[in-house]
Amino acid sequence: MSTRVNPIAQRSKKWLCDALIELLQEKPYSAITITEMCDKAGLVRKTFYRNFTSKESVLVEIIDLMFQDFFEYISDQNLGPHEMPLAYFTFWEKHNVFLHILIENQLFGLLNDQYVLYLEAMEHIIGTKHEYQSEIEKDYMRTMVAAGLWSILKKWIIRGCTESKEEMAKMTLDFFDIE
Structure with a gap:
């Protein structure tokens, strides 16, 4: 049985990863919030928690x-x-x-x-x-x-x-x- 990859979920994950990398270049990890990451990625927190913990x-x-x-x-x-x-x-x-x-x-x-x-x-x-x-x-x-x-x-x-x-x-x- 093959697992299908949801392209929208993959794109959201990539955007969140890119957002975190960008934010890490601006400030310390401890100062970055999930809300900030979501804002930077143009996504809502619900999307974050669908993809990450x-x-x-x-x-x-x-x-x-x-x-x-x-x-x-x-x-x-x-x-x-x-x-x-x-x-x-x-x-x-x-x-x-x-x-x-x-x-x-x-x-x-x-x-x-x-x-x-x-x-x-x-x-x-x-x-x-x-x-x-x-x-x-x-x-x-x-x-x-x-x-x-x-x-x-x-x-x-x-x-x-x-x-x-x-x-x-x-x-x-x-x-x-x-x-």
């Missing part, structure tokens, strides 16, 4: 959409493990303004929470050179890798992306001992 759920949607873009990008490129870190830093560099906003508003942890989910979803692309004893061991490994990638990305963004994407990719390959 909170401001945080809008941020998670934005992050999910970015991860979906990344997933499509690496799928289209047919990248192997050696090319993946460069694709990773190239992708996130394009979103560094948004990442800075997350850091400034102490919301960067949301990105890490989503990493674990997306690493699991991308496993067939990323691959693994290690055989795991159990699903629990595999889950802990994904958690560790997600936290490592999240921390490296955060440090790079805070430092103003002063190291090149290529330097970051090489360091990442070295850190994760990818031969």
Whole structure:
């Protein structure tokens, strides 16, 4: 059974996501209200609550959409493990303004929470050179890798992306001992 996507709901979600991003460039997250987001998007609060449960759920949607873009990008490129870190830093560099906003508003942890989910979803692309004893061991490994990638990305963004994407990719390959 296929799930139909309501184009009006999708458009409303996009408008609310765009509104939150615009507002985050003007003021802190804590100062933004749902009413403000709705006004900026040209929608009523009822529409907001049909699509989201909170401001945080809008941020998670934005992050999910970015991860979906990344997933499509690496799928289209047919990248192997050696090319993946460069694709990773190239992708996130394009979103560094948004990442800075997350850091400034102490919301960067949301990105890490989503990493674990997306690493699991991308496993067939990323691959693994290690055989795991159990699903629990595999889950802990994904958690560790997600936290490592999240921390490296955060440090790079805070430092103003002063190291090149290529330097970051090489360091990442070295850190994760990818031969």
